[in-house]
Every structure is written in structure tokens, then in C-alpha cells.
Amino acid sequence: MRSSTIYDVAQAADVSTSTVSRAFSAPDRVRAATREHVLETARRLGYQPNPHARALVSRRTQTVAMVVSDITNPHFFELIRGAELRAKASGYTLVLVNAEESPRIELEQIQRLTRSVDGFLLAASRQPAENLLQLAATQKVVVVNRRVPGLASVVLEHAEGCRQMVSHLASLGHESVVYLAGPQNSWMAASRWAAIRAAAAELGVHARRMGPFTPTVASGGAAADAALTTDATAAIAHNDLLAIGVLRRLADRGVRVPADVSVVGFDDIFAADLCTPTLTTLGGAHADVGRAAVELLLTSMDQYREQAPQLVVPSELILRRSTGSARTSDLSDR
Amino acid sequence: MRSSTIYDVAQAADVSTSTVSRAFSAPDRVRAATREHVLETARRLGYQPNPHARALVSRRTQTVAMVVSDITNPHFFELIRGAELRAKASGYTLVLVNAEESPRIELEQIQRLTRSVDGFLLAASRQPAENLLQLAATQKVVVVNRRVPGLASVVLEHAEGCRQMVSHLASLGHESVVYLAGPQNSWMAASRWAAIRAAAAELGVHARRMGPFTPTVASGGAAADAALTTDATAAIAHNDLLAIGVLRRLADRGVRVPADVSVVGFDDIFAADLCTPTLTTLGGAHADVGRAAVELLLTSMDQYREQAPQLVVPSELILRRSTGSARTSDLSDR
DNA sequence: CAACATTCTGCAACCCTTTGCCACGCCCCC
DNA sequence: GGGGGCGTGGCAAAGGGTTGCAGAATGTTG
Secondary structure (H helix, E strand, C coil), X not given: CCCCCHHHHHHHHCCCHHHHHHHHHCHHHXXXXXXXXXXXXXXXXXXXXXXXXXXXHHCCCCEEEEEECCCCCCHHHHHHHHHHHHHHHCCCEEEEEECCCCHHHHHXXXXXXXXXXXXXXXXXXXXXXXXXXXXXXXXXXXXXXCCCCCCEEEEECCHHHHHHHHHHHHHCCCCEEEEECCXXXXXXXXXXXXXHHHHHHHHCCEEEEECCCCCCCCCHHHHHXXXXXXXXXXXXXXXXXXXHHHHHHHHHCCCXXXXXXXXXXXXXXXXXXXXXXXXXXXXXXXXXXXXXXXXXXXXXXXXXXXXXCEEEECEEEECCCCCCCCCCCCHHHC | CCCCCHHHHHHHHCCCHHHHHHHHHCHHHCCHHHHHHHHHXXXXXXXXXXXXXXHHHHCCCXXXXXXXXXXXXXXXXXXXXXXXXXXXXXXXXXXXXXXXXXXXXXXXXXXXXXXXXXXXXXXXXXXXXXHHHHHHHHCCEXXXXXXXXXXXXXXXXXXXXXHHHXXXXXXXXXXXXXXXXXXXXXXXXXXXXXXXXXXXXHHCCEEEEECCCCCCCCCHHHHHHHHHCCCCCEEEECCHHHHHHHHHHHHHCCCCCCXXXXXXXXXXXXXXXXXXXXXXXXXXXXXXXXXXXXXXXXXXXXXXCCCCCEEEECXXXXXXXXXXXXXXXXXXXX
16 A cells, blocks of 8 residues: 555645645745635645655755763753753654763764765764864754854753852862863863862862863772872762762762762753762753753754854752862761 | 666676676676775775665565654663674664554554565553564564464563562561552563562462553652552562652652662663662673564564464562661551 | 746656676587 | 565655746737
8 A cells, every 4th residue: 555645645636746745844835715626635645745755856855863871971961851852842753862871882872874864963972072063064063062163052051050060069178179071072070170170270279180081970989099099078079860879989988968078960851859968069950951042953954054052051050958168077087 | 976886786797687786786696806806996995785675676675664653762772782792793783663652653653664675673562462463474574572372472581580589588577568560561561560470379478450551760759659649569560660769759758768668670670770779680691682672573484383482581680778677667658 | 918937747767775686608419 | 497585786766845947828029
């Protein structure tokens, strides 16, 4: 039972295929009465345009790809959800691609899809900037939670957020903090460290960086141990997963949080409000980030922009139980 | 800069387009030397077949769609991940579709995609069985965590799991349990209740069902309150999200878990090990479920099967802190 | 009513591959 | 030496739309 084509509709409506085509994709190029008649016939025949035939000539696939560095990171869920919803609202389909934290896989997957999608959303891309620029020369690209000069981007605000974070710790008496850094090639990791360092300097707090660490719960053990080799009274983990891993390890080692050490994370994932103690973290409307990114991508498809827009979605410091006053005595004296 | 087509390659390699096509998709229809030459030329020209042109005639898109009832449910993460990985391994792309817990949206999205994908993975579908059968008449379909006579399916074992769960509670002295049910149209909810009821009857435990509840943390409040209107000493929540909501509400109301009430969930989501108390739950290798589902779908595409296979992936009862001995006195006496 | 402008609509080429069918050359065998 | 079979490769027809161009129909104006 072959499904009906544009020919069937044309024949049934007694017009040419071009008229049928236009009735759908250029409604004002055909008289209202004719259009109605065609659409009605199409409906009656259950006609649905074949997306591949359409894509073949129009070079529009009505599909966008979202590449995430690690699909298992809960932080991306909201991002994906926002993007999916927004895409659907414009009749676009979202293809999800997992880079598995590997720049090579990321690139391979992108190559593979260049012909089948209209554009890419690159979330937390691990590619060097030049690769991205090169890609953007032939594809529509929006980078998410990363900024690359010349590329459209959406990031969750974090410079000011980091400042607030350090300031929050400073006000609790912390004089030495450690940043447990994310992956080497993560723009976010570098950017956060820069913001933390600047804020620390300004507030007279000593800040150091350790790592890099893979942003997973499993890596939290090593991160916690590293943090404990320092005199820092507060640890800022690259993300909530890492922070939760740190909390676990500290509990195992009998270090009290926040009495002995304060811990903060980034992302405000669902679990941050469940772990013990609950986690102070820099959150924000991740779904909005995803939504905005798709929006940027879609508008960039049908209008040329002199300058690539760089959007910033506000963040919010969520205070929970993992931060408290700095301990006054040395940890080893306890 | 138009990218190179099969014509360019054919011309450069001095063969016909059919030979180029066959060099790629039917390697043994062309002499080894010719094939090498063609492939080399293609490589040199950076030729990549246009997936749409290919799909148009071959009717194969190398894409499968996965429809989930709610993309924000962490339980699906592993499922999605397993499916994505398996699909990628066979050169397939995974399209993710969110049904937002709405049967209507679910159906619309499926319709929209019928022409652009080779098959559907329907996870926790909320459609009535007849809709699914009808869909399966024209599309390749594998249902996940649901069983429909006549359709290929993969489910995480839960009948035996529910038995273990009830048995675990019975051994702790619980004589009355309540099942806080999932959505009305969820096959899983019905199936779990049947298993729980059977096990309870067998073990001499009183079981009742309340609900339905939307399987979210937010609904946990109502579910907990409902549970407290009964004399049940243990609550089995439809999934971990609901269970976590229940835990929260119980804590707010000063009901101790597990001293006063035991709580168990399903899925073993990441957060189940983080909440307070940690949650006893029926877990399993969800990624395997996703993997198996894709596998079933892919094999069903190139080989006819008399009988639709129904796979069952083993589950595992994870004992944590939310279950303990049944209280001996009435809750209101406390 | 003629001349011209404006909408509509149809023709036909094109988008890029796949694939059924046929032709060719070669080897083998009788 | 002629015929059959097999391994290769080419021809050309899809596959289902979109779109530039031009002709037809309709409307406007003087």
C-alpha cells in the first residue's frame, strides 16, 4: 500500500504537481480557492510530503542535531528538553548525538550528519576553537555553554555567578578555596577558573586550582583527596556530579561538611537537592539555554547576521547545606 | 561550494555512477581493483553520499526514532544512552522524541516521523494496544517496557522483582502494603500492580492500590498523604521519582522512614542512592534494555520473523535504607 | 475595447542515488 | 569452434518533490 504522493493529489485535485507543492510551501502563490481545494484533497488522500524528496531539492531537512559531550550527565537533560520543545514548536526534529566525552567521536558524528541536518547545537564542545570555526564555515552552528569569537552562542552566566559564589564563601570566613577543575579541553572549566580567580583576588581570598578531573561522581574521590592535601576550607567542584562524588568521599573519610569543609557545585542538577548534605550550587534555567540555542539556530537559517549573537542566560546561586562557616582550627588538629 | 556528488566521482574515476554506487553499497558486485580505484577517488574528492537521495530510492533512512513518555524522567537516561550507543554502532542515527506524557503528542510526533525513520522504539508508550498494532502494520516497531501481543518488545523483568519486593517487606514483618500507582494508561503500572497483588496474596500480605499518580517528585506529596490514610506500613511507589516525593512529604510530616513507614521505588535512578534515606528500589540494566530494543529493531528490518520476540532483561532488587522492620504500634499512637 | 499589468498555474528540468535489466568479454566445456 | 555461464559494468528509469520560466487567465486603466 504505497502512500500517496504529490502526483496522486495533483491528479485528484485536477491541478499540476507544482500547484500542490505551492499550496503547501508557498500558500500566497496560489489562489485561495485553489489552495483550499488542494489542501482538502490532500487531507482526503492522507497525503504527507516525503521529507527526503523535499530535502533533496530544497536542501532543508527540518532537522537539527544537538551534540552533547556526555549524554549521561543529568545537567544536559534540561538543556535537551528545552531544545527539543523549541525545535518541535517550529516543526523541527531534534537529533541527539552523544560525544562520549571524546573530541574524536564528536567530530566523526558531526561529519556523518552534515548532510542530514540543517544545523548543529554544540553543547560543551571539546573541540578546539579552530575546528569549530572551520565547521561553521560550511554549517550553521550554535555553541552552547561555550563562547567562540565569531560564532553564535548561548551560555549560562557564570562569571558573576562565580563571583557570588566566592563572595558567599568569603562572607562565611573562608580564606582559602580550591577549584576542582573540569576537563582540560573544556572551555567552561577554564572560564570558571578565571572568574573564580579574579573574584578571589578581589576579595582577598586565596584560590588554587587542582585537576583536571572528569566531571563524574566517580572522579569525586580523587578530587576530594586532592582538596584535602591543601589548607583550603572550601572546595568548588566543576559540576554537581563531581561535587557529589566529593561529598561521598569526604563522608567516607570522616570529614564533616560543611563544618570542616564547604563544598559547592555547578548546574543545580536534580540530585543536588537530594544528596547529604544538600548541595550549594550555581543553577539557572538550563531549559532556557536549550530553547534560546535552537531559536538562534533557526533564525540564523533564514536571515543573515552581520555579527554572531552571543546570548547569556542568567544564573542563580542556590544556597543549600553544603556550605557554612569556615573551620577555625586546622583539620589535622581535630 | 557544492559538495561532490556521485557524478563527480564517476567522472574522476572514469566509470559510471552505478559502479560508484555499487562500490559503496554492494562491494562484491564490482571487481576489487575497480572498487579500490573508486573508493580512493571518492576519498580524494571528499565524497559523502547524500542521505536523502539515498533514502528517496532505497527507502532506508539509517535512522530510528525513540519515543519516550517524558524526557525529563532520569530513568530514561540510561535507556536512551544504551539505544544511542547501539544505534551508532550500526551506523544508525537516533532521533529522540518526547511525548510529554501526552498520548496525543506521542501519536502526532510518530505520524510526523513515519517517512523519515526506519522504525520506532516506543518506550513506556501510553497508547492503547490497538493503536500500536495499527502502527506496527505499516512501521517497524519495538515497544519498550511494555508488552503487546504480536509486537516485538523488551521489558525489564518486574513480575519476579515485585515478588521479591513484597517478600522482602513481608520478611520485615509488613502485613499491609500500599501500591502508589502510576498513570492510568501505563501498562507498567497495571502490570506491576498485578504482580504485587499476586505476590501479596501468596505471602499473606494485604495489598491495596491508590492513585493513579503522575510519576514525578511533585506528585509524591499527594501519594504520601494518600498512603497515610491507610494502615499500610510500607508504600511501593510506581517509580523512584514518586518515591522520592513520598520520602520528602513523609519527612515534612514527621513520619520516620523506615521506622514508621517503609518506602520502595522502581528504576534505581541515580538519585535513589542520594536521597535521605537512600531508597530501596527495583533496578536493572536499563542501558541493556535500550541496546536490546535497537537490536531487535535492526534485525527486524532485514529479516522476517514469524513470531515477534519478547525479550526480558533481568532486574535486581537494590536494598537500601528506606525499608526496615514494620512498626508494631499504630502510627497515630506515637 | 485595446493595451498593459498582475496573478495564477503548468511545463520541465533538476536534486542525487539506487537498481532492474541488458550487453559485453571471457572462460570453460562439449 | 560455437554455445552456455559467469563476472562486470553501463544505461536509464525511477524515487517524490521544488522552482525558474513562460504562458494563460484575470483585472486594470485609458
